[in-house]
Amino acid sequence: MKLSLGLDDVDSREGSCTTYVASFIVEGILKAGCKLLDYPNLIRLNPNIPWKTRGNGAVAIRFEAEDAEGVFELAREVVDGFHEEGSDAGLVLLEGEVPAEVKEFSRMALHGVLSPKRALRLIERYGARSYSIGSGLGLIGALASIGNTLQGDYTFELLAYRRRDRWGKERLVDPKSVIEMDVATRPYTFNNYDEETGRILITPRGPDPVLFGIRGEYPEVLLDAMRMVRVMEEIDRYMIFRSNQGTNEHLRFRLDLGRLKAYSSGYVAGVVAEKPKIMRGGHVSFRLRNEDGEVNCMVYEPTGRLRWVAMALIPGDEVEVGGGVRKRTVKNPTALNVEYIKVLKLERLFKTENPRCPRCGGRMESMGRGQGYRCKKCGFRDREAKKLLREVDRGIKEGLYLPPERAHRHLTKPLRRYGLEKSGFDGKLINGWYKF
Numbered sequence: 001m002k003l004s005l006g007l008d009d010v011d012s013r014e015g016s017c018t019t020y021v022a023s024f025i026v027e028g029i030l031k032a033g034c035k036l037l038d039y040p041n042l043i044r045l046n047p048n049i050p051w052k053t054r055g056n057g058a059v060a061i062r063f064e065a066e067d068a069e070g071v072f073e074l075a076r077e078v079v080d081g082f083h084e085e086g087s088d089a090g091l092v093l094l095e096g097e098v099p100a101e102v103k104e105f106s107r108m109a110l111h112g113v114l115s116p117k118r119a120l121r122l123i124e125r126y127g128a129r130s131y132s133i134g135s136g137l138g139l140i141g142a143l144a145s146i147g148n149t150l151q152g153d154y155t156f157e158l159l160a161y162r163r164r165d166r167w168g169k170e171r172l173v174d175p176k177s178v179i180e181m182d183v184a185t186r187p188y189t190f191n192n193y194d195e196e197t198g199r200i201l202i203t204p205r206g207p208d209p210v211l212f213g214i215r216g217e218y219p220e221v222l223l224d225a226m227r228m229v230r231v232m233e234e235i236d237r238y239m240i241f242r243s244n245q246g247t248n249e250h251l252r253f254r255l256d257l258g259r260l261k262a263y264s265s266g267y268v269a270g271v272v273a274e275k276p277k278i279m280r281g282g283h284v285s286f287r288l289r290n291e292d293g294e295v296n297c298m299v300y301e302p303t304g305r306l307r308w309v310a311m312a313l314i315p316g317d318e319v320e321v322g323g324g325v326r327k328r329t330v331k332n333p334t335a336l337n338v339e340y341i342k343v344l345k346l347e348r349l350f351k352t353e354n355p356r357c358p359r360c361g362g363r364m365e366s367m368g369r370g371q372g373y374r375c376k377k378c379g380f381r382d383r384e385a386k387k388l389l390r391e392v393d394r395g396i397k398e399g400l401y402l403p404p405e406r407a408h409r410h411l412t413k414p415l416r417r418y419g420l421e422k423s424g425f426d427g428k429l430i431n432g433w434y435k436f
């Protein structure tokens with residue numbers, strides 16, 4: 001029997017993480033003699049959900065087993081074992097093929113806001129088993145992870161975990177070796193470090209059990225990459241996930257400027273309506289208009305160089321922007337928090353200047369409205385001379401602009417990945433894809 005087990009929100013702020021808990025469930029499933037049909041899927045959902053802990057990630061495990069009840073109990077025990085106050089764990093076990101409605105639920109979970117009630121309705125309709133602690137919020141991610149079978153573009157991540165006695169302590173990973181690993185494996189790994197600042201990105205900064213996570217195109221490359229990273233502490237366990245990270249999957253939905261819903265994600269194209277402004281804190285804002293309406297686009301200070309692209313825009317430029325809708329507050333109107341800018345068509349910009357003297361080449365000056373020009377240097381007068389129009393170099397080109405790696409979301413598609421997109425997965429898992 002084909003089964004899909006989804007879990008979410010089994011993490012807590014103090015430690016632990018959904019992928020880590022998932023590794024124990026996978027261990028139990030494999031020990032029970034079940035066959036995995038895919039790498040565990042690490043599914044990132046709408047990054048603009050305000051109640052997420054970190055990256056709004058959920059995990060789906062797809063496998064074959066005879067005893068669905070037994071597996072469900074096993075997973076429940078693992079989740080209970082890790083449960084800490086404050087998390088709203090959700091666990092869903094679905095038998096058979098994933099129904100179209102569950103796939104649709106998952107698509108919506110990538111760009112919209114859903115309710116646990118809606119998840120429960122589908123769980124009931126398709127006779128799935130479920131278990132939740134707390135508010136039931138975790139069921140949304142658990143079901144949504146099952147619904148995303150990663151049919152389109154996908155990537156992999158190898159997550160290496162630390163021993164429990166190291167949690168919360170400094171991660172002993174040699175930064176130089178990370179950069180060497182990046183050079184040796186590029187373009188097949190990504191977001192290893194921030195090219196602008198040199199900051200290492202494979203190591204998270206919180207107290208969670210993750211020692212490092214390496215993202216890339218193929219599982220084999222990730223195993224090689226792991227061996228290249230010098231660590232001065234033990235890797236307690238590791239596991240490779242198949243994922244929608246680095247695919248821009250949350251930005252495929254076209255936003256309607258006439259009906260922007262708070263916390264939704266997507267993209268929209270339009271014309272720059274006003275000169276961009278630089279605001280307190282170094283953020284840049286510009287107005288975007290199309291036939292549906294108008295919105296304030298916010299390019300925040302942490303998005304680094306993307307702000308300079310925004311500042312270089314002028315009214316009339318045609319752009320597409322991707323990002324998340326910021327909720328309206330008493331102080332601030334609805335806005336779009338920008339994650340990328342694609343310049344579709346640049347407006348030509350002209351500057352007027354006084355003509356040059358035909359006799360000496362010096363700059364001329366106006367003798368008054370309709371009176372012509374006089375050379376400042378040699379005094380030559382020309383009643384017919386006119387102001388000149390000179391095209392100004394805009395300083396930016398048409399094309400795609402992203403923030404630096406350190407400001408990427410898990411779902412952001414890095415420049416390195418363009419041209420490396422793939423689809424279809426043969427269900428084969430390589431040797432050594434985990435260590436428990």
Ligand code: ATP
Nearest residue numbers: 009052053054055056057109113114137138140141
């Ligand atoms: P971690 O990365 O450590 O797993 P996280 O950032 O994934 O943490 P969670 O603790 O999983 O955060 O919290 C996200 C919560 O939001 C979950 O309960 C999840 O079910 C819920 N959620 C996810 N997507 C949506 C959505 N589109 N609408 C409403 N709720 C959602």
